[in-house]
Amino acid sequence: MLTSTKSGVPEKDRNAATNAPDVMGRVVQPHDQAWAKSEPTTKAGMASCIGSDMSIVGNIECKGPAQVFGRIEGEVRASDLQISDGAQVEGSVIAQNVTICGRVKGTIHAVRVKLQSGGAVEGDIFHRSLSIDENSQFEGSSRRVENPTDPSSSVDAKGPQKKGTAPAPLPSINAELADGPKH
Secondary structure, X not given: OOOEOOOOOEHHHHHHHHHHHHHXXXXXXXXXXXXXXXXXOOOOOOOEEEOOOOEEEOOEEOOOOEEEOOEEEOOEEXXXXXXXXXXXXXXXXXXXXXXXXXXXXXXXXXXXXXEOOOOEEEOXXXXXXXXXXXXXXXXXXXXXXXXXXXXXXXXXXXXXXXXOOOOOOOOOHHXXXXXXXXX
16 A cells, blocks of 8 residues: 655655656766767867768868868868878868868868978968978968958969959060160
């Protein structure tokens, strides 16, 4: 026979209900709680990572900082991007800050680019600030632009040109010789 309380719930069942949150708290492990969060953490020191055993073909967009230890074939976008020693990126890189210790083959658009010792870039760099350490490799061209991450500021190495207009022809030296010397 079960004893009832004023709430009408048997004593044994009421205790089980009040202990349910305690039981649930004990079931969830601390490392599981990080996976349960719906929003990624983008605090300083917390970055999304592409592991050294990962190879990705496709475009990657990260709203916060990112670190690459593996291989990426495609466009990479992040607020801050670190391409670690041994990592490879083949494609465009777009970020506010890019630190390269690994290898990049493609175009880089970033406000600040740091090519650190051991790093290598094969391609063009559009930047506001560029630093290249000793013992790094850079094969390509660099161009300082005011807003390197803005798509409209992506100008080729020749500079901005109007579409549909041909450059003005240079005067021919033969025409000057035919007219004779001018006094």
